Amino acid sequence: xxxxxxxxxxxxxxxxxxxxxxxxxxxxxxxxxxxxxxxxxxxxxxxxxxxxxxxxxxxxxxxxxxxxxxxxxxxxxxxxxxxxxxxxxxxxxxxxxxxxxxxxxxxxxxxxxxxxxxxxxxxxxxxxxxxxxxxxxxxxxxxxxxxxxxxxxxxxxxxxxxxxxxxx
Amino acid sequence: xxxxxxxxxxxxxxxxxxxxxxxxxxxxxxxxxxxxxxxxxxxxxxxxxxxxxxxxxxxxxxxxxxxxxxxxxxxxxxxxxxxxxxxxxxxxxxxxxxxxxxxxxxxxxxxxxxxxxxxxxxxxxxxxxxxxxxxxxxxxxxxxxxxxxxxxxxxxxxxxxxxxxxxxxxxxxxxxxxxxxxxxxxxxxxxxxxxxxxxxxxxxxxxxxxxxxxxxxxxxxxxxxxxxxxxxxxxxxxxxxxxxxxxxxxxxxxxxxxxxxxxxxxxxxxxxxxxxxxxxxxxxxxxxxxxxxxxxxxxxxxxxxxxxxxxxxxxxxxxxxxxxxxxxxxxxxx
Numbered sequence: 083x084x085x086x087x088x089x090x091x092x093x094x095x096x097x098x099x100x101x102x103x104x105x106x107x108x109x110x111x112x113x114x115x116x117x118x119x120x121x122x123x124x125x126x127x128x129x130x131x132x133x134x135x136x137x138x139x140x141x142x143x144x145x146x147x148x149x150x151x152x153x154x155x156x157x158x159x160x161x162x163x164x165x166x167x168x169x170x171x172x173x174x175x176x177x178x179x180x181x182x183x184x185x186x187x188x189x190x191x192x193x194x195x196x197x198x199x200x201x202x203x204x205x206x207x208x209x210x211x212x213x214x215x216x217x218x219x220x221x222x223x224x225x226x227x228x229x230x231x232x233x234x235x236x237x238x239x240x241x242x243x244x245x246x247x248x249x250x
Numbered sequence: 251x252x253x254x255x256x257x258x259x260x261x262x263x264x265x266x267x268x269x270x271x272x273x274x275x276x277x278x279x280x281x282x283x284x285x286x287x288x289x290x291x292x293x294x295x296x297x298x299x300x301x302x303x304x305x306x307x308x309x310x311x312x313x314x315x316x317x318x319x320x321x322x323x324x325x326x327x328x329x330x331x332x333x334x335x336x337x338x339x340x341x342x343x344x345x346x347x348x349x350x351x352x353x354x355x356x357x358x359x360x361x362x363x364x365x366x367x368x369x370x371x372x373x374x375x376x377x378x379x380x381x382x383x384x385x386x387x388x389x390x391x392x393x394x395x396x397x398x399x400x401x402x403x404x405x406x407x408x409x410x411x412x413x414x415x416x417x418x419x420x421x422x423x424x425x426x427x428x429x430x431x432x433x434x435x436x437x438x439x440x441x442x443x444x445x446x447x448x449x450x451x452x453x454x455x456x457x458x459x460x461x462x463x464x465x466x467x468x469x470x471x472x473x474x475x476x477x478x479x480x481x482x483x484x485x486x487x488x489x490x491x492x493x494x495x496x497x498x499x500x501x502x503x504x505x506x507x508x509x510x511x512x513x514x515x516x517x518x519x520x521x522x523x524x525x526x527x528x529x530x531x532x533x534x535x536x537x538x539x540x541x542x543x544x545x546x547x548x549x550x551x552x553x554x555x556x557x558x559x560x561x562x563x564x565x566x567x568x569x570x571x572x573x574x575x576x577x578x579x580x581x582x583x584x
Contacts, residue, residue, distance in 0.1 A: 093253040093255060103353075111253070112253070112256040113251045113253065113254070116435055118448075120391055134286065134287070135287070136352075136353055142352055149351060149355060150352050150356050151353060153283075154278075154279055154353070154356055155279060155356065156256070156276070156283070156296075156298075158256045158298065159298060159300060170306060177259075202351070205353070207350070209345050209351075209522070219487070220486075220487050221351050222351075223350055223486075223488040224350020224351050224352045224353065224488060226293075
């Protein structure tokens with residue numbers, strides 16, 4: 083649900099969101115989260131709103147290269163920092179290796195959690211937390227999948243980890 | 251969420267100056283934002299301290315084996331720092347067993363200690379009787395669903411537990427919390443940081459912090475490579491503890507010279523087994539006497555209507571964490 087607009091200038095912030103390499107100047111209610119800024123203001127709806135409480139991981143994005151829950155970050159906190167969303171992974175029509183791995187491994191059913199899973203998986207590889215299935219399960223545990231595609235997700239993360247540039 | 255103004259603090263002194271009526275400091279945000287969504291917190295002013303570089307470093311304390319951790323170091327930064335992983339494994343494990351990878355990239359170690367002592371009644375969407383949320387409204391958990399609640403130090407006013415994992419490790423590692431305010435700097439032992447209903451302020455406070463104070467760092471006085479953190483949960487990862495135990499150990503030839511044991515998720519603060527710590531001195535670490543020394547501490551445990559099982563789980567966790575720390579001690583000596 084979008085936050086009702088405020089009319090008080092004290093409750094508005096002007097900021098720059100650097101998303102997927104493009105700078106966006108925004109004027110936002112201070113209460114706006116990074117998640118809502120991406121979805122409602124920049125219309126990048128690939129990042130999903132699941133619980134809005136930091137519990138499900140559907141809103142996972144990269145902030146200065148690290149995976150975070152976009153619902154737990156105020157847009158104001160992301161001012162001037164580098165944000166990468168699922169829309170920023172592919173090179174034109176060429177999927178990112180981790181996106182391709184999720185397709186190849188059939189690592190989703192409804193697909194709602196998938197953007198968050200993939201954003202988390204890219205960092206999981208980058209961080210080196212793919213040494214074993216148990217390692218992957220532990221370091222991917224912040225991304226819930228209500229369809230329970232977990233075995234396929236582990237396979238996809240493994241496949242993405244072994245692909246060139248899987249963690250880039 | 252109610253409207254608020256947003257400002258960034260330039261440095262610690264600037265942050266301290268900005269304290270005032272209905273002002274909240276924002277660090278990782280992983281707790282504050284949810285309390286604001288639930289209407290439990292409703293600051294009119296937010297001061298963002300998350301960019302204060304001075305509070306982010308992790309550095310050795312000169313002249314010894316101690317370590318100073320800036321309050322804004324994230325849980326993942328703390329856990330994966332080579333000195334923490336090597337010299338304070340209990341703290342590394344406690345951080346890694348907290349929350350999820352994403353939350354650990356946001357959550358600060360200082361903010362983690364400031365987590366509210368709470369329970370599902372406190373944080374429910376619908377406002378239920380909870381003396382911590384609405385003073386005087388009662389405690390729905392006292393005779394309600396209380397299987398995850400306290401077994402030590404509770405009163406009829408509140409039976410919630412402090413949920414922090416790192417706090418348990420910091421208590422066993424004898425850490426100090428360094429706190430800054432307009433009145434200067436003070437240091438509080440991690441073991442005394444969280445407050446109990448029996449303390450002066452009852453349950454109006456969760457910890458010793460005054461409204462105008464800021465945690466700047468956490469100091470670990472000496473390396474404790476022979477330490478361990480064990481967390482017992484209903485599922486393997488990304489879950490609060492049923493009970494946990496942190497142990498810091500000095501061992502000589504299998505005999506305990508010094509043991510520090512703290513339990514998590516059993517009380518409103520990490521619960522130190524002080525009597526056992528004294529009685530374990532001079533005992534063989536795996537001996538029946540050592541086991542008895544730990545078990546004796548649980549005579550003081552008081553179960554609620556649904557959580558008697560936690561007494562056995564916490565007792566076994568303390569024993570297992572002691573043996574785990576002992577294995578590291580022997581491995582370290584070899």
